Amino acid sequence: MTIELETRIRSAGLRVTEQRMAVLRALETHPHADADEVRRLALGELPGLSLPATYVVLNALTEAGLLRRIEPAGSPARYERRVGDNHHHVVCTGCGAVDDVDCVHGAAPCLSPSSTSGFRVTTAEVTFWGLCPACQAAETTTTTEPERT
Ligand SMILES: [Zn+2]
Ligand SMILES: [Zn+2]
Numbered sequence: 001m002t003i004e005l006e007t008r009i010r011s012a013g014l015r016v017t018e019q020r021m022a023v024l025r026a027l028e029t030h031p032h033a034d035a036d037e038v039r040r041l042a043l044g045e046l047p048g049l050s051l052p053a054t055y056v057v058l059n060a061l062t063e064a065g066l067l068r069r070i071e072p073a074g075s076p077a078r079y080e081r082r083v084g085d086n087h088h089h090v091v092c093t094g095c096g097a098v099d100d101v102d103c104v105h106g107a108a109p110c111l112s113p114s115s116t117s118g119f120r121v122t123t124a125e126v127t128f129w130g131l132c133p134a135c136q137a138a139e140t141t142t143t144t145e146p147e148r149t
Helices: 002-011 018-029 035-042 051-063 133-141
Strands: 068-070 078-080 088-092 098-101 127-130
Touching: 002 018, 018 035, 018 051, 035 051, 051 068, 051 078
Parallel strands: 088 127
Antiparallel strands: 068 078, 088 098
């Protein structure tokens, strides 16, 4: 596992560092984590890892193609290691949970706009919005409207 990670980092043209390893490991178990979550997950391996340092690592890995960054409206950027396929995301409007949605067609772009204004379209990034199972369960157990604060 460690060897495989090192090989991946190297073949992306990056130097292998403890920080890069720790960030990739954190995202292995927690896909779609934001920078703060990644930092907290990596702290076990790298005590003292700062948030700015985490961003530097995340940006380098994203630019090298090892990570994908998704930015659902109204939520901080999230990162994942599932790159290179044209999958989409479903985001919970209640709690912000994110999950993967496989591309219906499998190949990019899965959606063909009727007019592209001359653009050559290569990818389509779709965000589906809805309520996750936990929020649906909470909704059905609540008999009254949630209290406004
Ligand atoms: Zn939810
Ligand atoms: Zn994903």
